[in-house]
Amino acid sequence: MKKSLIILFCACSLMACHRTLSPEQAKQQFIDSLLREMTVEEKLGQLNLISRGDITTGKPRESQSAALIREGKVGGVFNLKYVYNVREIQRVAVEESRLGIPLIFGMDVIHGYETVFPIPLALSCTWNPEAVATAARIGAKEATADGICWTFSPMVDICHDARWGRIAEGAGEDPYLGAEMARAMVCGYQGADLGDSATMMACVKHFGLYGAPDGGRDYNSVDMSRYRMYNEYLPTYKAAVDAGVGSVMSSFNTINGIPSTGNRWLLTDLLRDEWGFRGFVVSDYNAVEEMINHGVADSLLDAGVLALKAGLDMDMVSDGLPGLLPALQDGRITEKEIDAACRRILEAKYDLGLFSDPYRYCDSTRRERDIFTPENRQLARKVAQQAIVLLKNDNDLLPLAKHGTLALIGPLGDVKTNMAGTWSVAAVHQQYKSLREGLADALQGTDATLLYAKGCNLMYDAEAEHRAASGKHAMRDDRDPKQMHDEAIRMARQADIILLAMGEASEMSGEASCYVNLEMPDAQRDLMHELATLGKPMVLLHFAGRPTILNWENDHLHAIMETWFLGSEGADAIADVLFGDYVPSGRLTTSFPRHVGQLPFSYRHMNTGRPVEGDDFDQYSSCYLDVVNTPLFPFGYGLTYTTFRYDEPTLSQTVMQTGDTLYLRVQVTNVGRRAATETVQLYIRDMVSTAARPTQELRGWQQVTLQPDETKEVTFAITKDVLAYYNAQLRWTLEPGKFLLMVGHDSRHVQTTEIEVR
Ligand code: BGC
DSSP states (O other): OOHHHHHHHHHHHHHHHTTSSOHHHHHHHHHHHHHHHOOHHHHHHHTEEEESGGGGTSOGGGSHHHHHHHTTOOSEEESOOSHHHHHHHHHIIIIISSSOOOOEEEEOOOSBSSSBOOOHHHHHTTOOHHHHHHHHHHHHHHHHTTTOOEEOOOBOOOOOOTTSGGGGGSOOSOHHHHHHHHHHHHHHHHOSOTTSTTOOBOEEEEETTTTOOGGGOTTOOBOOOHHHIIIIISHHHHHHHHTTOSEEEEOSSEETTEEGGGOHIIIIIIIIIITOOOSEEEOOTTTTTHHHHHTSOSSHHHHHHHHHHHTOOBEESSOTTTTOHHHHHTTSSOHHHHHHHHHHHHHHHHHTTTTTOTTTTOOTTHHHHHSSOHHHHHHHHHHHHHHOEEEEEGGGOOSOOSOSEEEEESTTTTOGGGTSOSOOTTOOGGGSOOHHHHHHHHHTTSSOEEEEEOOSOSOSOHHHHHHHTTTTSOOOOOSOHHHHHHHHHHHHHHOSEEEEEEEOOGGGSSTTOOOSOOSOOHHHHHHHHHHHTTOOOEEEEEEOSSOOOOHHHHHHOSEEEEOOOOOTTHHHHHHHHHTTSSOOOOOOSSOBOSSGGGOSOOSSOOOOSSOOOSSOOOTTSSSOSSSOSSOSBOTTOOBOSSOEEEOOOEESOSEEOTTOOEEEEEEEEEOSSSOEEEEEEEEEEESSOSSOOOSOEEEEEEEEEEOTTOEEEEEEEEOHHHHOEEOTTOOEEOOOEEEEEEEESSSSSEEEEEEEEO
């Protein structure tokens, strides 16, 4: 680092040590002095986030990117892997640029690093914030060992529409559960000390409402009332902010006509003024420039002005903010506005400890010690076990005994590249087991035989398959389809049980992977139908990054395990649950519709003036006439290898004043033969309020592990915050009146009690 910067830093820290300054004052004094040294061009440079680009294609220091960094025109670089690359580029910034300001290194560390955890949607199905925090903590530990100190995670966009491929990246449809997961992730990544070399700065995204695009089509517009935003879509971002998230990413979409990236209400009035956010805001990829396509700016310069004035601090790749000099010269922006953005980025670097040691995350000995270690993999396997949701299990077919002949059939049965799931930037697929390998390992030393046949391609249309796999993980088989099919039927005939490894390829969900057909892809569907005619027990091990339509499967197969994309240890985790070494505990965090025409769908809907009760339709009520109106699998649903009995819940009192705490208690007993974990869920309904409220809202849950015949009492404290909502004036309020409290196994299987708030 440049000598002057070191002296400055040391002086400020020294004064802080001698208690003439508080740490916060020392930081501000350091940044004030630095800002005084900086030219406007250097300040604008800090607002520039570039992708790894040409850094990895040749010698890092000789790249075009390095040249820009040398001139002080870059604030950060993203998706650059390995300490060697990061160190080289950091050296250019701190030793060869005029002021030696270190770069921040970001990456999409979304669900782990080389040890890959389940995709976020699956993570949320653990209903276990501790497990989710573990995924984030290990992701941070591994990423920081490779030079990265900033992750573009958590994604907390609430989504009701499975057509949207990015539903895979969030925690499902519920704001309460989503907020818990958001908090867990931020705490997992950032730990207690951002300056610790094993923690990293989180970035909550995509702010805001990106999960509610019209028609479930990625990047599409969002139109929404503030009432709905505050109650349903904003709580997750707010939870991340309350947990101290260091950065926020603005989203691609418009909100009521105004792009998020140039939306002053969103980025300043709400985020900073109302919620008190102190970190910095980065745009999504090229989102500043895309404001021209949105039709709110005529040029990149106009877009940059809009973004800066709205409260954006850093520009991911589009050059809108870094190119703002002409706007300063023509008076459309002020240096004060540039300073405010630049300051926030410098503060983040300061908090990460980059000014005290720019190579803090560049310890090359850590890779060996911290990345893809047996301990990390063991944790990932445990979390993956908890993420699996058992959707069907007729006659207790599962768990399977480890003997007899099992035929594993399907195009996803032996593909290592499919295990990690979308957004696994740092994955090393060849290190991971395919499902076939995981099952074979689990059966080693037993008298069971495992047969395998691919049976078919993902879909008939090769081009569509190539698109579905994003061209990345080609798994197309060029063999004659009839030959593949016959081989599968032959094997199935020899088997006692057929295991289907079918569903989506990992890149069929995630960014820009939207589909209107959510049923089993055609080639797999046909093979599955034919295998069913053999009359053997069939278990679907279903790979997907979204809720899909599983009507036929539910009617014809004996067991269905939703295995999502479980990450690097997914194959072992599936085997663990399949053979009963782990008793399934996962629960859905998103409803599974019966028909794509039901979308968008959420269990958490308003009643309407003409509600429909249960499954049946009713003319002149709010329903479709050609489909059963409930979901196939409801929110909160998931089976296990035992049965739980709920006694009637009791209340400590039935009337409460707004400041009171009331206790709801319920006894839960394991009446089956296996120890298992139950997720006891609490829902509320506000029966009369000044604005209409949903028929059910999750407001709490607890997990209890029960041995056979064991009973535990679960207690929920009912306080103002459990019952309150944002009223039409957007005030968090508890209005007196009648409330229903529902407690049970999932959103459909609940017992209801009633209280009155006075
Ligand atoms: C995605 C973000 C991601 C960014 C950087 C964008 O296309 O929307 O979620 O963080 O790219 O890779």
